[in-house]
Amino acid sequence: MFKRTDPPDCTILWDGKELPARAGESLATALLAAGVLTFRETPVTGAARGPLCLMGACFDCLVQVEGMPNVQACMTAVSAGLRAGPQHGVRNLDVEDAA
Numbered sequence: 001m002f003k004r005t006d007p008p009d010c011t012i013l014w015d016g017k018e019l020p021a022r023a024g025e026s027l028a029t030a031l032l033a034a035g036v037l038t039f040r041e042t043p044v045t046g047a048a049r050g051p052l053c054l055m056g057a058c059f060d061c062l063v064q065v066e067g068m069p070n071v072q073a074c075m076t077a078v079s080a081g082l083r084a085g086p087q088h089g090v091r092n093l094d095v096e097d098a099a
Contacts, residue, residue, distance in 0.1 A: 010080035
């Protein structure tokens with residue numbers, strides 16, 4: 001579906017798997033180029049969601065990056081060794097997070 005025009009120059013870790021990427025491109029771009037279409041699951045039905053707008057307006061590309069949930073993949077720049085994974089359901093709020 002998506003085809004890379006420039007060769008990858010680094011790798012990222014997506015859900016424990018190494019994927020090719022280019023430093024500086026958006027995480028959403030890197031994932032789509034690697035064939036990843038599901039970025040998260042909805043909290044109510046568990047339906048698969050992926051990027052829609054690719055400009056930070058829709059929040060369908062929410063993922064976990066370096067352990068931080070609710071990160072927009074389309075607004076996150078890739079760097080070598082970046083660790084990310086899909087977001088499952090809603091984020092648990094700790095008392096410390098609510099403060």
